Amino acid sequence: MIKTAPSILAANYITLGDDLKKVADAGADYLHIDIMDGHFVPNMSFGPGFVSAIRKASELVLDVHLMITEPEKYIKQFAEAGADIITIHTESTADPEKVIDDIIALGVKAGISVKPGTPVESVYHLLDKVSMVLVMTVEPGFGGQALIPDTLDKISPLRDEIKRRGLDVDIEVDGGITADNVKELTSRGANVIVAGSAVFKAADPKAVLSEFKK
Ligand code: DX5
Ligand code: ZN
Numbered sequence: 001m002i003k004t005a006p007s008i009l010a011a012n013y014i015t016l017g018d019d020l021k022k023v024a025d026a027g028a029d030y031l032h033i034d035i036m037d038g039h040f041v042p043n044m045s046f047g048p049g050f051v052s053a054i055r056k057a058s059e060l061v062l063d064v065h066l067m068i069t070e071p072e073k074y075i076k077q078f079a080e081a082g083a084d085i086i087t088i089h090t091e092s093t094a095d096p097e098k099v100i101d102d103i104i105a106l107g108v109k110a111g112i113s114v115k116p117g118t119p120v121e122s123v124y125h126l127l128d129k130v131s132m133v134l135v136m137t138v139e140p141g142f143g144g145q146a147l148i149p150d151t152l153d154k155i156s157p158l159r160d161e162i163k164r165r166g167l168d169v170d171i172e173v174d175g176g177i178t179a180d181n182v183k184e185l186t187s188r189g190a191n192v193i194v195a196g197s198a199v200f201k202a203a204d205p206k207a208v209l210s211e212f213k214k
Helices: 016-025 048-057 075-080 096-105 120-126 149-164 182-186 205-213
Strands: 003-006 030-036 061-067 085-089 109-114 132-136 170-174 192-195
Touching (some): 003 205, 016 205, 030 048, 048 075, 061 075, 061 109, 061 192, 085 096, 096 109, 096 120, 109 120, 109 170, 120 132, 120 149, 132 149
Parallel strands (some): 003 030, 030 061, 061 085, 109 132, 132 170
């Protein structure tokens, strides 16, 4: 099943409540929340207080994407804020496996992400533990970028490895995804589709999300 995860980085922050309702009514499965620290990525966004506010305003699955250095220092706060899934970057910490274990111990699903330049095989040893692998299709840090075509080559081998080991792990893709290129991702085995600009800047978000699910 294909799941959709609108990235609220591209929402209207002044009328956020309306935007959240709009994507929920349009059939979104998750809300993707991008957390940036101005260190791991050259941009800043939201903190745990924001996630907590979203938790009160929405019943959708909160998919928290941590683009921060030393995520181990903050996972507890994001868990307490109401995150359902916390994804860390394998490049962001000395011991990703320990952080994954700690996220799971907090009662939250764990995801592991790779930047475009990081081989996806580097996270294969974590597949038994994580619920999701996030394959970045742009350099993390900003919405509205164009998808990097080479990143697609990671998806089929990853899906094959998950199948070979008989695991149930989602493959999420994030960055530059539109109704025009989504098929190239889902046909390779991606099943959680993040999109910011393509959803929130669309005249008809429902049509875009339906296109993703086709
Ligand atoms: C980028 C973020 C993405 C971003 C996607 O660092 O991880 O989630 O919001 O935005 P679009 O869909 O506009 O590329
Ligand atoms: Zn993201």
